[in-house]
Amino acid sequence: MEGFFFPRTPTGRSSIVPSPPWHYSGEMITVEYRTHPDRVAEMLPEGAELAEDDPGAVALIWADWQSCGDDFSELLDPYKSQYKECFAVIRCRWDDRDWSRSPFIWVDKDFALVRGYHQGYPKKLGDIWMTRPVTVGRAGPRLEPGGRFGATLTVAGRRIAEAVVTLTEPAPSPGFVNAHPMLHDRRWPAIESDGSMAVDEMVTMRGYDGEVADVWAGEAQLDVFDSPWDELAYLEPLEIIGGYYHRVGVSWRQGTTLRK
């Protein structure tokens, strides 16, 4: 039975995600802001500490992706390659290094969900929308000063976050919060469902062949709303740091288990 993932079959082509490497090209709208540092601390894995500088910094990032495996077949059946996501990123210090970490993340396709589980992202499904820049016509912003982008997240029928970023100038990088290798948990309960874990790992991973382009900084507004089922608002914005637009290309092959 073949297949990097389930369902495994004689051919392997039913696998919900093909074998790595995986390739990604997309565009992102980022809002960086400060929340209560103690709430960031609560979201860290055991043994990790708050980042020393700007410990309450959070990035909320919307992304509109195309992705595929190494035979690129998904690209011609774009239902299988396109997805959108919205994710929060915080930072921490562990083992004398700085790490990024995603405590909340929503996507809109199943392959992205499971690919995330492989990488330690705590993904759920959500409805994600982002304004796209245009080069012709009047129905969209240009990548130029004053260009305005909206981004929204709805989960289980409730609006969870909405942002507006107004571009001011090209920038060298799209923020500092999502800039480190990721420090994630991969925890799956034992089927005995008694509190024991079948997997309980701390892992890290990072892409390769990353390219960024069209990086713009801007002013940002952000509203985050509570829900009985989703607690992004626990990391409520107290102060906006800034907003960004950029394009990114990256590939991913593997991660590393740091601790079991």
Next chain:
Amino acid sequence: MEGFFFPRTPTGRSSIVPSPPWHYSGEMITVEYRTHPDRVAEMLPEGAELAEDDPGAVALIWADWQSCGDDFSELLDPYKSQYKECFAVIRCRWDDRDWSRSPFIWVDKDFALVRGYHQGYPKKLGDIWMTRPVTVGRAGPRLEPGGRFGATLTVAGRRIAEAVVTLTEPAPSPGFVNAHPMLHDRRWPAIESDGSMAVDEMVTMRGYDGEVADVWAGEAQLDVFDSPWDELAYLEPLEIIGGYYHRVGVSWRQGTTLRK
């Protein structure tokens, strides 16, 4: 009670579509092909005749749009501005002029559906996917020779059409079938539901301030599938003419009633 469209309220802001003008920016993947001319003829309004040249020509066009009204407010809540569509276009001769006409069209948002009813497009809902060109990373084609784009249409849970366009070279225009003013019917049955019509009009309309960019020609493959509920396959492809990618911006303000 205010509102260009229902539901009408004291403020008018519930209207499913705001007052024109409407602005559009998007990208399109087009496949032009030849079908049975007599089937094209059957889809024409009374009194119209087949185009003299290439009477069986059909364009099947996928589009990924941002659109908005004249206050541009939808652009910051992109659920309300973004939609995709797939539509067939045929041509005809009527009143000594050449016209384009859409016998089948699917979109994925309600505002696009009703805006289309206003313009005489026979819209239904469908799931529409199109490969997007990229400028960074490996997960998508570049706008360059060899760039390959897929496009699919699923309606009521059945795949109806799928296409692949492989770019060969820049082109002066994205095809000839969707190039004329539209000749559409607007027909709404009387509520008596006895065969009489409350509206029975032949109308035409065309955008203004049109801009095209990044027009590429290419080779195309197209498969069209039958469904009990959707008859795009009645206009089955017998011979491919060609494929195109392009970006377009356009605005729309009004049409003209040609015949009641």
Next chain:
Amino acid sequence: MEGFFFPRTPTGRSSIVPSPPWHYSGEMITVEYRTHPDRVAEMLPEGAELAEDDPGAVALIWADWQSCGDDFSELLDPYKSQYKECFAVIRCRWDDRDWSRSPFIWVDKDFALVRGYHQGYPKKLGDIWMTRPVTVGRAGPRLEPGGRFGATLTVAGRRIAEAVVTLTEPAPSPGFVNAHPMLHDRRWPAIESDGSMAVDEMVTMRGYDGEVADVWAGEAQLDVFDSPWDELAYLEPLEIIGGYYHRVGVSWRQGTTLRK
């Protein structure tokens, strides 16, 4: 070219809605409440007046339907027969008679949208969810005192309404607001988009062969939320009248034009 509705083709089977009669079987959760009578008055057609008794009464009704045309073919492809809706109903007095009228309504399928336009309902798309009663297991209420039902409406990514109805006892009827023939407008702007109307009718319609079953009354909670795009909250609940669950079967053949 055949078809009760577009797209019209030689066979007629592409029509987004088949010819009447149409048959419906479903279940409904209703909350009746009082809002500002003057706001109800603003939603009435010209010449109509508030109902004399309880002029601010509104029903907000969630429905989970199966529907089909007279050959029943949709029932075996349930994507084409099942849909959910949520609609507000108010009452008025016109021409010495009492009428019901729907100022806001959301559905989740295109055929229901267009069938509604035929009948004068100002439909938009929305995401509608309703608790279902069960007869086995623990994951749902029984139709018995204390059975609790939830109902929610999300439109364009925003929660618009949510209700809970707790059954108290069987009831003779599921409320009084949606009890009269409907008084609706059918208004479609001229394609000239200059404020003139291609259709501007006042119509009425009512089903036949109606059956109700399992009618229960109960206590209700209701929250309604504002949105930039949807104004159900303009008819905000000031006082709850009551809640209901019931099943209904009905057929529909035609309406009557009251005024052009």
Next chain:
Amino acid sequence: MEGFFFPRTPTGRSSIVPSPPWHYSGEMITVEYRTHPDRVAEMLPEGAELAEDDPGAVALIWADWQSCGDDFSELLDPYKSQYKECFAVIRCRWDDRDWSRSPFIWVDKDFALVRGYHQGYPKKLGDIWMTRPVTVGRAGPRLEPGGRFGATLTVAGRRIAEAVVTLTEPAPSPGFVNAHPMLHDRRWPAIESDGSMAVDEMVTMRGYDGEVADVWAGEAQLDVFDSPWDELAYLEPLEIIGGYYHRVGVSWRQGTTLRK
């Protein structure tokens, strides 16, 4: 950090699935058929053998569920409790016992997806539709001889399966294929993505407090279609055994690891 599942937070309420026990109430349409026994054998875990009687038997089951955790809170926000699924079941012999096993399964909500991963079901997202029985009106079958039910499955924009079951008579049980404890794999690759596994378990599980009601047998038709991404058609129907409708209630608390 609390939560039976991710995302884990101080409150635990973000968990995509609450702690067991989980309760389910639903209705099912089942088609049992025979496929190539050697293909069934290929889908079995290492060491398991074909069932001795009717080794090529498969059940394809559509289910429309309400489910919830032990505080029943999801029932009042039915987006969080309702989902549909379609799954194939085969049987095998292992360790001197008979087992059922699901090689393919699709659901339409994220909580059902992850709950399935916990239990070893190889879930993907799909669009699932099932005719519902009615008790009033004409838009649906009754639970009586001649009642006809349709069921469809669309995955990634392609129709994968469609069935029709016509009821003939009440039956003592809804088939024999899905009648044993489940024998599932739980396999998650190591993040090193080098072919090693972080979890590789054979598990079993079964519900408790099961109730069935309204069990009907019938005649069945079934068509299964191939897709580049989904191989249900590998278990193609060669001969129909029969069809069933029934309602079921069940709870689930835990499973057992059989082998690591």
